Structure formats: C-alpha cells, structure tokens
Amino acid sequence: MSIDDARVAELRNLDPNDVTADAADAILADLSELLGQANSAYHTDDAPLIDDASYDALKRLNMAVEAAFPNKKREDSPTDQVGAPVSETFSKVTHAVRMLSLSNAFADEEVVEFVDGVRRFLNIAADAPLSFTAEPKIDGLSLSLRYENGQLIQAATRGDGAVGENVTANAKTIADIPHTLNAAPDVLEVRGEVYMSEADFLALNKRQEEAGAKTFANPRNAAAGSLRQLDPKITASRPLRFFAYAWGELSAPLATHQSKAIARLQELGFQTNDLTKVCETPEEMIAHYTDIMLKRADLGYDIDGVVYKVDDLALQRRLGFRSTTPRWAIAHKFPAELxxxxxxxxxxxxxxxxxxxxxxxxxxxxxxxxxxxxxxxxxxxxxxxxxxxxxxxxxxxxxxxxxxxxxxxxxxxxxxxxxxxxxxRPDDAAPYVFPDVCPECGSHAIREAGDAVRRCTGGLICPAQAVERLKHFVSRGAFDIDGLGAKQIEMFYQDEVLPIKEPADIFTLQARNAASLAKLQNRDGFGETSVKNLMQAIEDKRTIPLGKLLFGLGIRHVGESASNLLANHYGSWQALTAAMDKSEVGTGEAWDDLLNVDGVGAVMATSLIEAFQNDAERASIDRLAAELTVLDAEVRDTSDSPVAGKTVVFTGTLEKMTRAEAKSRAEALGAKVSGSVSAKTDFLVAGPGAGSKAKKAADLGVETIDEDAWLALIGEA
DNA sequence: GTGCCTCGAGTTCC
DNA sequence: CTCGAGGCAC
Structure with a gap:
C-alpha cells in the first residue's frame, strides 16, 4: 500500500487561513482519503504510512478547514471517525510579545506598598497624581488573539508565557470573539480571558451527566477543557465567553492610557468588563476591591481577585518588567477558600x-x-x-x-x-517526631546550621536520591529524553536485567539490550516500535550542549541558569573539568576565576568543586562523559565584533535579559563588563531606574545608550 | 549590613 | 506556585 507523499507534503505546508471556499471541497476530499489510508494502515498493519507529525498536521488542517466552512464538511469527515488516534497536542505558537503573569497581593498593605514602589521607581512624589485601573480578575484561561489587517488569523493559549498552543479553530467558535475588525491597527494582538458563566457551567454539567460523560469540577476547568478540544465542533457546543483586557504586539498604539485602550477594544467589538474603574489612590483601589468582593456572588462568573494597572501607558513602558512579571500591575487576590x-x-x-x-x-x-x-x-x-x-x-x-x-x-x-x-485533637495524638535517619536508605539525616531542611547524607548510596537525580537528568531543561520520564526511570532503576542506576547507564542501554536475552521488547508496555523510539530518542541526545550536560548533573545550587553561565565561561567540557581538577575551595587562581563569573558566589562554587572532586561522583560523571559528544558553548568570532575590547557597564533595569545574561553575552563578544563607571568605560547601558551611574557617565562624557541601542549594536535587535 | 531580585528546589492536581 | 537562600547593588 502506498500514499501520495507529494500531496501529503503539499497539504502539510498549507496554511488553513489561505484556504478559500472554492478550494475547500477538493482539500477536504483529499484529506478524507489520505487520513483514511493512514488510519487503516496504522490500525491494521503495523507499518504507518506517514509519520505522526504529518498525520497530526493533516488532521489539524482538516479541522481548521471544516471550522472555517462548516457547510462543506463531508459525510465521511475524518473528524468523525471513531478510534482514529487523535493528536495529544496542538501546534506550538511563539508569542510575539511574551504573555506574563502578575505578582500577587493578599493584604491591603501590599497594595499600598505596590503603589509606593511604583512611585519610587518613577520618582513621582507622594502628592503628585498617579492613576490606576482596577478590574475584576476573571478565573478562566488567558488567550491571545492575533489580528492582521482586521482578520483573526491566530488564537494561542498562554502556555509557559513564551510559547503557547494554537487553538485558532476553537477560538473562532466563541461568539464573543470577532472574526473581523474594522479600523483596527494592521497588527493587533488582543489578550483576554476565556471563561464560562456559572449558569452555563451547571447546565453543561447536567448535560454531561445525562450523556454519561465526565463532569467538570468547576467553571474554570470546564472552560479550559472546552477550549482545548481537538475537535472544534465540541468547543462550538460549549458556551464559552471572552473578556478582553490587554494586548500584545501592535502596529500602532491603541491609546495613551490603559482605560482608554480598553474602551477602544470595546469599540472594536470586544466584551470588556464593566466593573473596570480608574482609581486615584490606594484607598480608592481597595474600596473598589471591597465593592467587587461584595458583588462577587452575583456576578454570574468566577473571579479570584482584582487587577490594578498603572493607567498611563507611557509610565507602564518606563516601569517595564521583572523576569516574569510587569512592574506596573499587580493582582489583589481574594482570600483563599478554606x-x-x-x-x-x-x-x-x-x-x-x-x-x-x-x-x-x-x-x-x-x-x-x-x-x-x-x-x-x-x-x-x-x-x-x-x-x-x-x-x-x-x-x-x-x-x-x-x-x-x-x-x-x-x-x-x-x-x-x-x-x-x-x-x-484526639486524646492519643502524639507529637510528630521528625526522623533523623533517611527513611529510604537509613543514612543519617542532618540539618546544617541555618538550614531549614534536613538532608539525607547517603548521597549516591541512597536509592531515593539516585532515582530523583536520574529523573532530573532526563527532565526538560536537561537531557529531555522522549519516552524516558519519571515512570520509566523508576522501572529501569528496579530492573534486574537492564538496570539504569546512573546517567551513563542510559547511554549503554542499547548495547546491553542488544546483548541481552531478556530484551526490553518482551516487557509490559514495550513493543518493537516503542523500543526503537526510545533508543532513537537516547541516541538523539548523545550529542549535548555543555550547559545542558552540566544542568543534568544536578549539582546542588547549580540550576539551569547557572549552568549556562558556567558553560559560556569555560566554553568546553575539557576546560571545565580541567578547571575543576585544579580548583581549591576558597583560594587560588581557579577559584578566583570561578567567583568572577557573574551570578556565581562562594556557595555555588564550593558545591561545584566538591561534586567534581568527590571520587565516586567524579567517576560517575566521567563514565557519562565517555558516552557523550559534548558541544562547546557557542563562542562567536569576536574579531569583527563591534564591542571587542570595549569596556561596558550595565545599570538600571534590563528588560530583555537578566543582568547576568547580559554580562555573559557581552563577554562572549569580547567586551569587558565592569561594575562601575570610570574614564575607561566605553559604554554605559542604562535601563529604567538608572541612578548615580548615569550621572557619573554624563560627567565623564561616557557614551550612554539604552538597552535597545545596545542590542542593535551587538546585532541582536 | 540591608534590601531587592532571581534562581533553585520541592510540591499538587488535572 | 511558593519559600528559602544566594548574589549583588546600594
């Protein structure tokens, strides 16, 4: 049996938004045939005709086209085929502007502190006017809608803030979401909350119950479950709603103020929350919060607090962002249910x-x-x-x-x-005695002075620690091996024939499996394909960037970010291990060099050196390294770098990267990063909130540039 | 020395 | 998501 690969490839690359009504019939017919062939091959033979990614892509295209032209849906639509394996994932969307979360306030004092903090950052006197918007925080899930030339072209969930899921077809079924906008900026990303009203939630649960389907625990889960349906028809049958309250990328500003921008979104046809109010003082903000709390039970939808935002958008820009949250907004949460x-x-x-x-x-x-x-x-x-x-x-x-x-x-x-x-309290209840030995391995568990936690001293002897370290090793951010998750690690750790006791064992698994009579394939949950896939996933990670290897080792205090800094500093595995070999804790050239890495202090350095100089641990690390090809940290050719040999000082708040990151990138380009401005300084990179350093730079005639200009200079704008 | 700000580590439930 | 603690700026 064969399949029209060329047509598969063609359809795979087709953007659903480009499909016209005229073309839809032919496309749906082809999809029906191709997906039908792929399905029966998958279920009846053991040889899939097309790879999973292509299958998912075709399936999604089919859904999207059907959603756009419901009347063209075929009798034999692949969407309705029972038993067809459905993709577990939506395609990924990288947000043009990150979707951030908000920091939280629980007490009134924290709201006052927030306002004070904003004034301090902006250098606005306590008696000068400063307005905030206050609006209910809807308990739903956030969604970003991208409009280009007035057309809705993409809807994406928040995801981790940087990358979300493409749920366009589903979002289009929500009545509150316009498909076209009049007089909107060419590019407009509208952000808001998808939610379900309490009445609709109760009715839905009743229907679900009558149909024998599973019911939802709360409106939020119902909304999330409904939006993440792979079949947009199901989403369409669910009564979802949408409030707009923010925006992402814009080709032209919406307004000068938050409150006016929201009003503009309403004019464009979005639902906005009518409890949004502009407040002039913290007292007014808290009064509005109390007011909303009193109305909470009668709103008809769930809210979990009130959001305050600086009204003036120019001030919002000046305030900027911390690593994951804006400085110009805060969520005042309602007391938690008890x-x-x-x-x-x-x-x-x-x-x-x-x-x-x-x-x-x-x-x-x-x-x-x-x-x-x-x-x-x-x-x-x-x-x-x-x-x-x-x-x-x-x-x-x-x-x-x-x-x-x-x-x-x-x-x-x-x-x-x-x-x-x-x-x-029952009469026989005894005080809890915290164990001073590890319940897993029996080693002493000790608490170091000033430390809140008691730790097992068993190290690698302790099976619990060994398993947890292995789980960390294969986790996202480290080796991220597909098909080797927490469950599989537990199983392999216990396995008597093909055990994985330390990271190196993962990479010898294939050879050991080949030599073993009791092969992996004979076990529960392992067929020919899954063994092949697992082995391939392991091989894929045999070549690994230095930073990921270091993070994967799971050395205490050395997390993802520190691992990357260290990788950039040392450049190669050879350089790193050589430095570790000759380092002494607390003294010497190698120690000083290590402490010189921005973001590395004595605690982290000690932990790192001790891990590499402990005989048992080092042996384990060496066994692992012998199995791997370690990629050097990317060292750019600095010979034509515009900042090679220049001395740079960073001050104020950097918005696009952390200070440590900025330093390591500048150093990678051959620049010297210094902590204070002097006559030798070539550039001062000043973000918002820059203080004395900016003045000193001006006095000394040092060139001062902002973060964007810096990024442009180093070619990363 | 103090007071941010991040990062690291641990955790729950769907 | 939260807490604790490390690292750094002031």
Whole structure:
C-alpha cells in the first residue's frame, strides 16, 4: 500500500487561513482519503504510512478547514471517525510579545506598598497624581488573539508565557470573539480571558451527566477543557465567553492610557468588563476591591481577585518588567477558600538533593473546586509550628496525626495547612517526631546550621536520591529524553536485567539490550516500535550542549541558569573539568576565576568543586562523559565584533535579559563588563531606574545608550 | 549590613 | 506556585 507523499507534503505546508471556499471541497476530499489510508494502515498493519507529525498536521488542517466552512464538511469527515488516534497536542505558537503573569497581593498593605514602589521607581512624589485601573480578575484561561489587517488569523493559549498552543479553530467558535475588525491597527494582538458563566457551567454539567460523560469540577476547568478540544465542533457546543483586557504586539498604539485602550477594544467589538474603574489612590483601589468582593456572588462568573494597572501607558513602558512579571500591575487576590479535614498521616519524601520533605496525607476534601488529599508540610519547623527563627508561627500548635486541620490552596494551586483545631485533637495524638535517619536508605539525616531542611547524607548510596537525580537528568531543561520520564526511570532503576542506576547507564542501554536475552521488547508496555523510539530518542541526545550536560548533573545550587553561565565561561567540557581538577575551595587562581563569573558566589562554587572532586561522583560523571559528544558553548568570532575590547557597564533595569545574561553575552563578544563607571568605560547601558551611574557617565562624557541601542549594536535587535 | 531580585528546589492536581 | 537562600547593588 502506498500514499501520495507529494500531496501529503503539499497539504502539510498549507496554511488553513489561505484556504478559500472554492478550494475547500477538493482539500477536504483529499484529506478524507489520505487520513483514511493512514488510519487503516496504522490500525491494521503495523507499518504507518506517514509519520505522526504529518498525520497530526493533516488532521489539524482538516479541522481548521471544516471550522472555517462548516457547510462543506463531508459525510465521511475524518473528524468523525471513531478510534482514529487523535493528536495529544496542538501546534506550538511563539508569542510575539511574551504573555506574563502578575505578582500577587493578599493584604491591603501590599497594595499600598505596590503603589509606593511604583512611585519610587518613577520618582513621582507622594502628592503628585498617579492613576490606576482596577478590574475584576476573571478565573478562566488567558488567550491571545492575533489580528492582521482586521482578520483573526491566530488564537494561542498562554502556555509557559513564551510559547503557547494554537487553538485558532476553537477560538473562532466563541461568539464573543470577532472574526473581523474594522479600523483596527494592521497588527493587533488582543489578550483576554476565556471563561464560562456559572449558569452555563451547571447546565453543561447536567448535560454531561445525562450523556454519561465526565463532569467538570468547576467553571474554570470546564472552560479550559472546552477550549482545548481537538475537535472544534465540541468547543462550538460549549458556551464559552471572552473578556478582553490587554494586548500584545501592535502596529500602532491603541491609546495613551490603559482605560482608554480598553474602551477602544470595546469599540472594536470586544466584551470588556464593566466593573473596570480608574482609581486615584490606594484607598480608592481597595474600596473598589471591597465593592467587587461584595458583588462577587452575583456576578454570574468566577473571579479570584482584582487587577490594578498603572493607567498611563507611557509610565507602564518606563516601569517595564521583572523576569516574569510587569512592574506596573499587580493582582489583589481574594482570600483563599478554606476547608477542614483530618490529617491522616505524615509521610517523608526524599528529594534529589537528599532533602527530607514531609507530606500531609489528608482525608479527601473539596477545596476551591478540587479534591485534595495531599498537602505540603515544607519542613520540620513547619510541623512543629515554628518559623525559621525558632519563633512560634502557630503558637506552638504542633501538627499531630489525627488532628483536624484547615486546608487551603496557595495561589489556588498548592494545598497547604493553615490552622489546627486543638479542641478536636484526639486524646492519643502524639507529637510528630521528625526522623533523623533517611527513611529510604537509613543514612543519617542532618540539618546544617541555618538550614531549614534536613538532608539525607547517603548521597549516591541512597536509592531515593539516585532515582530523583536520574529523573532530573532526563527532565526538560536537561537531557529531555522522549519516552524516558519519571515512570520509566523508576522501572529501569528496579530492573534486574537492564538496570539504569546512573546517567551513563542510559547511554549503554542499547548495547546491553542488544546483548541481552531478556530484551526490553518482551516487557509490559514495550513493543518493537516503542523500543526503537526510545533508543532513537537516547541516541538523539548523545550529542549535548555543555550547559545542558552540566544542568543534568544536578549539582546542588547549580540550576539551569547557572549552568549556562558556567558553560559560556569555560566554553568546553575539557576546560571545565580541567578547571575543576585544579580548583581549591576558597583560594587560588581557579577559584578566583570561578567567583568572577557573574551570578556565581562562594556557595555555588564550593558545591561545584566538591561534586567534581568527590571520587565516586567524579567517576560517575566521567563514565557519562565517555558516552557523550559534548558541544562547546557557542563562542562567536569576536574579531569583527563591534564591542571587542570595549569596556561596558550595565545599570538600571534590563528588560530583555537578566543582568547576568547580559554580562555573559557581552563577554562572549569580547567586551569587558565592569561594575562601575570610570574614564575607561566605553559604554554605559542604562535601563529604567538608572541612578548615580548615569550621572557619573554624563560627567565623564561616557557614551550612554539604552538597552535597545545596545542590542542593535551587538546585532541582536 | 540591608534590601531587592532571581534562581533553585520541592510540591499538587488535572 | 511558593519559600528559602544566594548574589549583588546600594
């Protein structure tokens, strides 16, 4: 059996938005045939005709075209075929402007602090006017709608903020979302919240129940589940709504002020929230918050707080962003929902660094629309009811197994224990004794002075630590090996024939499997294809960038960001290991060189050196390195670099990168980065909030440029 | 020395 | 998402 590969490739590269009504018939007919062939090949033979990515692409194209031209949908539409494997993912969309989250305030004082902080940053006197918008924070999921020349061309979820999922076909089924705009900027990304009203949620659940389908825990989950349907027809049948409250990329400004921009979005045909108000003082903001809280039950949709934004957009630009949040906005959250339940047991988990983390096992209880049965207890002080300074935080109310405890979900996510009802404590409840040996390996568990956590000293001997380190090794950000997740790691660690006890074992798996009589393929969950795929995924990562290797090692205090800084500093695995070999903690040239890396201090340096100089650990690292091809950190040719040999100083807030990142990039281009301005300084790169350094630079006649000009200079605008 | 600001590490549930 | 702690600017 064969398939028309050329037509597959052609359709794969087709943008659904380019499909005209005239072309739709032929395309849907071809898709029906191709997907039908691919399906039957997949199910009846074991040899797929087309690769998964192509299959998913065709499937998505089919859905998109059907959504655009519902009347052209075929009787034999592949969308309706039962049992057809459906892609688990949407295609990815990189946001032109990152979708950030907001920092939170819980108490009124934090709102006052926020306003004070904004004034301080902008250098605005306490009595000078400064306005904020205040609007309800809808409890739904955020969506970014991209319009070009007035046409909706793409809808994307937030994802991790940088990359979201393409849900265009689904978003088009939402009545509140216009498909075309009049008199809009050529490029306009409208951002807002998709949500479901309480009435619609209840009705939907009733329908689901009658149909024997699963019901949703709350309107937010219902909205999220509905938007992420692979079949837009299902989304269309769900009563989703949309409030617009922000924007991303723009070819022309919407207005001068936040409040006016929102009004403009309303004129363009979007729903905006009518409880949005411009406030002049923190008192007014808090009064509006209280007002909204009182109205909360009657709104008909879920909200979880109030968002305040600096109204003047020019000021927003000056304030800029921290790494993940804007400085010009904050979410004032409503108090979390609370629930009482019984503390059934306290278990200890051992993490990759040996940290002993107590976890509360709870009698299942619904909190904030979700059934919770575990809660974090942080560390031993938390159970004892004392803070890090030894002072009581719950007046000595030590938690005991059997206690009635009050649970809430911090940030509406992580279950935590807020309080204990001592009057309901069983007579036989004994104080919890935190173990001083590791429950997994029996090694001593010690608490270093000033440290909040107790750690297992077993190191690599401890199976829990070894497994957690392996999980870290294969995790995203490190080696990221497809098909080798937490579950598989647990299994392979226990495996007697083909065990994986340390990272190097992953890369010898193929050879050992080939030599083994009891091959992988004979086990549960492993067929010929999955073994082949796993081996291929492992081979794909045998060549690895230096930074990822270093991060994968899981050395304490050396995270993703520090790993990349170190990779850039040393350049190659040889240089790194050579430096580690000759380093001495606390002294010497190699130590000084290490501490000179911006972002590396004594604690991290010590941890790094100790890991590389510990015999057992180093042997394990060397066994791993022997299996790998390590890619050097990208060293650019600095000979024609515009900043080679120049001395640069950064000051103020950098918006496009962290200071450490800026420094390492500048150094990669051959520049010298200094901490203070002097006559030798060639450039001062000044962000918002620059202070004394900018003045000094002006006095000395040093050229001062902003971040964008700097990026342009180094060719990364 | 103090006070940000980030990063690292640990955690839950869908 | 949160807490603690490391690192750095002032």
């Amino acid at each position: 629930a009482w339940t019984r503390l059934v047991a306290i278990d200890i988990q051992v993490g990759r660094t040996g940290a002993l983390s107590p976890v509360a096992r709870l009698a299942p209880i619904t909190v904030g629309g979700v059934v919770v049965s575990n809660a974090t207890l942080h560390n031993e002080d938390y159970i004892a009811g004392v803070g890090g300074d030894g002072h009581p935080i719950r007046e000595g109310r030590d938690l005991r197994v059997g206690d009635l405890v009050q649970v809430y979900r911090a940030g509406d996510v992580i279950p935590k224990i807020k309080d204990v009802d001592l009057s309901k």
